Amino acid sequence: MEVNEYLDVFIEESKEHIQSLNDHLLELEKNPENIEIVNEIFRSAHTLKGMSATMGYQDLADLTHNMENVLDAVRNHKLTLNADIVDIIFNAVDALESMIIDIIDGGEGKNDVTALINKLNAIGNGKQSPSNASSQSESSTSESGNIQAELDQFELTVLQQSKEKGFKNYQVTVQLQESCLLKAARVYMIFEIFEQIGEVIKSTPTVTELEDENFEFDFTVILVTQDTTDAVEQKVMKVSEIEKVTVTELDIEQNIGEGEVESQSDSEEENDVAEETNGEKTKSKQQITSKTIRVNIDRLDALMNLFEELVTDRGRLEQIADTLGNTDLQETVERVTRISGDLQNIILNMRMVPIDQVFNRFPRMVRQLTKELNKNVDLQIVGAETELDRTVIDEIGDPLVHLIRNALDHGIETPEVRKANGKNEKGTLKLSAYHSGNHVFIEISDDGAGINRDKIINKAVSKGLTTKEQANSFTDQQAYQLIMESGFSTADKISDISGRGVGLDVVKNTIESLGGSISIDSTLHEGSTFLIKLPLTLSIISVMLTEVQEETYAIPLSSIIETAIVHKKEIMSAHNKQVIDFRGKVVPLVSLKQVFNVPGEEREEDYYSIVIIRQGDKMSGLIVDSFIGQQEVVLKSLGNYLTDIFAISGATILGDGQISLIVDTNALIK
Template sequence: MDLSGYLEMFIEESKEHLQAINDQLLKLEAEPDNTNIVNEIFRSAHTLKGMAGSMGYEELASLTHEMENVLDLLRNNKLSITSEIMDVIFTCVDLIEKMVDSIEQGGDGKADVTDVVNQLANIQNPSTAGEGEIVTALAEVAAAAELVLDEFQLSVVKSAKETGKKAYSISVTLDERCTMKSVRAYMVFQAVEELGEIIQTVPSVEQIEEEKFDQSFTLLLLSDQETREIQFQISNISEIKEVMVSEVADLGQQVHDKDKLVNGTTNPENGLNKQKDKEETETGKKKQRSKSIRVDSEKLDQLMNLFSELIIDRGRLEQISRKAELSELTETVEHMTRISTDLQGLILNMRMVPVEQVFNRFPRMVRDLAKDLNKKVQLVIEGAETELDRTVIDEIGDPLVHLLRNALDHGLESTVERQATDKPEEGLILLKAYHGGNHVFIEVRDDGKGINREKVLTKAIERGVVTQEEAKTLTDQQVNGLILASGFSTADKISDISGRGVGLDVVKIKIESLGGVITIDSSEGQGSTFRIQLPLTLSIIYAMLVKVEDETYAIPFNSIVEITNVRHDQVSTLYGQKVIQFRGQVVPLIYLNEEYQVPEVEGKADRQQLFIVIVRKGEKTVGLVVDSVLGQQEVVLKSLGGFLTNLYAISGSTILGNGEVALIIDANQFIK
């Protein structure tokens, strides 16, 4: 049976469930007595196991099954959570992630799981004495009611009935031509779980996953929905022959009778419900029905490329319209401009994804690193809903990993050091994202020891980054920026976390390649803040078109501070560098015709004034000298291809409305 058509869906949903498990495990460490969290982990693990079994990844399914057994003991209060158990479960999740990654890379998803399985098996203990009578009694009552409900399920059913939910028996018959019964059953489970909580299946979930059933299976569902809604939700699934939904009206009484049998009382406060928190029934509430669909990222890229061509043609039509001076053509072009602008906003929004997709991986990473470093740390995440272009999202993860590792290893003091300075034992790392104009800002802040100015300067002088004379004139902000220099590291000893001499220059290089900048604020003894500024999107940008001789260049708006003009006699020479006085500071000039070796136009008259585009990178500014300024325009950033790579101060190209190719200037490279 060919399952390749389901592979992509399996990988994506497996990653979602693994992320959910990691998130919930971290919550469970903080709230070890919260049974609701264990239930959420159990559900994700159970679904993951079913998917793996349906796809034929038996080792993955078996490993998840063993983890599920431990979780089942935890949620039924037959095991108490310890740090040792948490470590084993985390190890198990890491191994499952590696197996899923192997499948994504075209592998078989197999790994050596013997050690982890043995650890999970050692955790599992037999039922404690004294519970045998309760289990037997429950089994007898459940058998009489033709239901197979365990103690936990009975408590959930009872609590749900008390909150007004209904119990439904759902019988599903698959089409005889259905070739993948387990996958179809899984789709039914997904649809039904949006409406409530599945308490039981007949045959068992394991048998359904292994396709050990004919064409029919039955579900017991707790829901606040009506019969018609449930019927409609399931009937929309293909290869379903028949769906029968009926309310089990007397189930509440049956559960009530079970309470009498087991506890000898009809008081609901003394029954099985007493053992479980009433909040568990919240999981039975109807989930918000998703109206989204999965779209391959390559299709979004294709859509953006096609729209880019449309933008180029729009510019061409606008030029033709201005020359032709035909009112009908002008009106049509103006309408097309409005429509394409709306379409552009829609397409860009489709490409925007929350930074949560990147941030979600960090709590687990910080937890593990803190344990390795024997430090206590709290990671606070703010603004995870902030959206960025998917292209930027794909690239921003690694720089943030470096910054968080740096904050843990170098930023935060040891517990002893924090106590000696009257700081809380638990260090704080804040990971924050927020919008600001056409940019997104991401901050990594810690309340550690901050940056030691003298130590940084000493290391910088040793490495030849600055001279002793230069070091005396540097501001605190400039000194902080030195740690971003290539190969710079102040670590006293090498560790697996950081301090291998690689430094933070890789962060700076990556951020600048994305059109962003990084700045550092620090106060010794109080902590540091690394602030990253990124453009919202890398595909379509606003730029200022300038003329240099006969060539047209585009300078991105996010680099421009101001455009001015000066007389030739206002230009001075300082240490061999042409400079001007601008807003109280000395600004060096870059003559683009010289930098890019642009051929001079013959017969061009000498201009009395110079047009200068002031650009900024951090606190530094330079002036780009051009012949004229053509105006602003929305341009599509295009690559120069594989043959023209690493061009100095050029980030790409664009096609103008007249068909001319204009190079896009990377002003950051002019500022040393």
């Protein structure tokens, strides 16, 4: 078999199974008696083993095989779970993940897992046979053998009436080969045969679970037919990738006592209803198809690039229509604008990814860190379904890791300290995400020790980051921002987790490079909150176009509070800088002409056109010559040669073909 064509599918499904294993193991640790969770873990491990063996990744298959042995002993009540066993299974999942990462990087997925396998074997105590495939088959078959006991009264009545009419009632167990890749397709073909020769009364697992491939390699049905057992077996075996078919006749008399069988007319009516119902089930089974497809991200990027060109041409069309003043042309352009706007929303939504893809790695990380730090922490996740552009999702993971590690190490105290301070011994770390306007907010909060303002200021003064006089005038939020300066750390000792002064400055730089901002709020001895504000998307943004001399500059609307016309007499001076009084606050002014050295004579006018911008609690007023208006533009990178241009985040092509630079407001406020 040529496995290369299945490699992408294998990688994607393996990542999903690894995440499922981690999630369910965390649940199992909280509820060790819940056998249903053990079954879920077993199914993921079993599926991963079959996929790995088929693809030729033997180390993966061997490790999952031994994990199965332990899990099977647990679910059959031959083994009692404890913290040590869960830790070893977690270690096995880590090893599986590292092998899959190796495969993603082009490797062969090899790893020395001998020690882990020996530990798993020792836990299993040899209670399960070496051939897990056969034992699994027996286990599944024995479970499937209970299908007759699960029949309800209605189904039993239907089977009784079928027998009286000369039909035969069979229990059919079908076992697929473990090398079978498309189990759902095989199930569909088998059910097609069942429908041709008779009627399926019950299925274990259910039809929905079979369609979702939420089963191992065997399933059982109750079949009503006129064919013999050999005929049924031969017809089903014609489908490829089937290991074996077991057909046994049911004895319905044992299940129905006297007086339970209803009158002939009623039974016939119910039989008709049953046939109708099963017909509908079959019909719905045939109609259910996957409503999602996996699309290579490169294709979405190409689609976005093409649409960005369309946005540029749309701006050009709008400008031409305004210039010519032709009514028909203007109406057509308005329609094109509406349609392209709808198309833009669809394309942007296609690129949206639930932030759960980032959040789902944190429960496992928090578990590991709390063990290392000897702390007891309850992680709460809210709003994991909140969606962000894929580009932002790719970048935001590492900053969140830094913030969570920081909260666990510096924020939440040890159980002994919390108890001494009258707090619950278990700390709370809350991670939440939500939409607001065109932004997504991510909040990391804890109920720990909070931030000590005096300690931060003393450290900042000693490092020369600020003076004592300046620090005394800082608000609490301004003082807290000092912890995000490069090399700043208040840790009393260096650990593997934090304390080297590396991390929070990287967090701030990364978030600001995404067009976002981060603010900090804290109360000493009560806790801290880090609030991250991010744009929904980075490719198409709304801007205010402004003119400085003969040049056009675009200022992102997300940073603008409002625009104003200010008389020169209203401009004051403070610390040798021009400032204005804006709603009771002193706002410094920045001239874009001076910042960007725009050539041309200074205009002699009595009024300034000012754009008020804000980042966090800081504000500035940008002086421009005139306002052009709002417009949606495509953000383009300046390329590798122009990466260090001060206060410029990119450029865009306007409708008339001119290039407009996009102002980095964060840099100007600094």
